[in-house]
Amino acid sequence: YLGRFDASDEQSAPQYWVSAPESTGIGGGADDAMPLPHALELNAHTEDRADGPALVAGWGWAAGLLSEQEVHRLGEAFFEALRALVTHAEQPGAGGLTPSDVPLAGLAQHQLEALPAATADVLPLSPLQEGLLFHALYESEGVDLYNTQLELDLEGELDRDRLRTAARTVLERHANLRAAFWQRDLDRPVQLILDGLDVPWQEIDLTGHPDPEAEARTLTEADRARRFDVTEPPLLRFTLLQLGENRHRLLFTSHHILLDGWSMPLLFGELFD
Numbered sequence: 001y002l003g004r005f006d007a008s009d010e011q012s013a014p015q016y017w018v019s020a021p022e023s024t025g026i027g028g029g030a031d032d033a034m035p036l037p038h039a040l041e042l043n044a045h046t047e048d049r050a051d052g053p054a055l056v057a058g059w060g061w062a063a064g065l066l067s068e069q070e071v072h073r074l075g076e077a078f079f080e081a082l083r084a085l086v087t088h089a090e091q092p093g094a095g096g097l098t099p100s101d102v103p104l105a106g107l108a109q110h111q112l113e114a115l116p117a118a119t120a121d122v123l124p125l126s127p128l129q130e131g132l133l134f135h136a137l138y139e140s141e142g143v144d145l146y147n148t149q150l151e152l153d154l155e156g157e158l159d160r161d162r163l164r165t166a167a168r169t170v171l172e173r174h175a176n177l178r179a180a181f182w183q184r185d186l187d188r189p190v191q192l193i194l195d196g197l198d199v200p201w202q203e204i205d206l207t208g209h210p211d212p213e214a215e216a217r218t219l220t221e222a223d224r225a226r227r228f229d230v231t232e233p234p235l236l237r238f239t240l241l242q243l244g245e246n247r248h249r250l251l252f253t254s255h256h257i258l259l260d261g262w263s264m265p266l267l268f269g270e271l272f273d
Contacts, residue, residue: 039065042078055082097122105190114185121175121193132257133181133189136230146256149224150264154248160203160240163250166271167238168199174267177258180233192233200237212243220251228255 041060046053057078061071088094097112097119105122115122125133132146139145171177175193183189204219206212219241228235236254243249252268259267 036060036062040071040074093117107186107190111186115182115192116180116194118194118196119192120195123179123191123193125181125189125191129181129191129257130189132255133183133230136181136228136255136257140227143225144227144255147224147226147228148254148256148259149220150252150268151220152250152252152268154250156246158246158248163240163271164199164201164238167201170267170271171197171199171234171236177236178233179235179258181230181257184231194233197234200234202237202239203242204239205242207242207244216241216243216249223251223253226253230255230257234258 039062042057043060044055044057047056057075059071059075096117097115099107099109099112102112102122104124106124107122112119112122135146136144178194178197179191180194181189182192206215209215219239223237223239235258236252239251239253241249241251
């Protein structure tokens with residue numbers, strides 16, 4: 001709320017900054033003999049008025065350098081630019097990244113515009129990630145040796161919907177779990193952090209199978225062998241197997257480029273919390 005003032009007559013709560021009733025506006029005065037710090041100065045703030053918030057811009061200038069008419073034209077151009085931004089922001093599909101939003105990526109505007117629309121951030125790869133990405137792209141057939149899998153046996157009553165919601169929450173909370181790895185038309189690969197992803201989740205009931213454990217092992221091995229496309233996040237998936245009454249097994253398969261051995265217990269501690 002810095003730069004936002006309650007200028008209404010109503011004493012609404014909470015109030016952050018309120019102008020004195022006798023004041024005619026938000027602003028400050030200065031001694032006429034004080035040298036100006038700038039030839040042109042603009043101070044803007046928002047006032048919460050009875051009819052809604054209003055943007056107030058105060059202009060100061062050196063009269064020996066600029067005329068009032070010139071400053072008036074600058075002010076009109078300023079508000080015209082703001083109106084254009086608002087109009088653009090209200091259009092479907094508006095927005096996106098600029099190079100200043102992702103300085104670590106070193107990408108130009110045309111390169112950012114070629115990325116998926118859901119991209120929220122672009123980051124360079126760590127040296128270890130670069131090596132893992134090389135192997136994932138070079139050895140594109142067969143089992144990916146960097147697919148990692150964790151099996152958790154759960155005994156007792158299980159709220160499956162709650163567990164799935166927890167998995168979705170963890171995915172939304174940690175940006176690194178939503179990373180895709182991209183090198184198309186780029187000199188060096190980058191990782192894209194995407195928003196709006198759903199957690200890959202599958203439930204399989206094996207209670208009617210003649211040998212649930214054998215079938216669970218077959219499904220586990222098949223899941224372990226299924227490769228990830230590093231350009232299609234998230235590079236993880238959950239499979240919940242029901243082996244019997246109050247007996248479940250949770251399979252978590254991910255690519256090592258996302259998680260290491262230190263991260264895994266932290267992730268699952270948070271999931272079950």
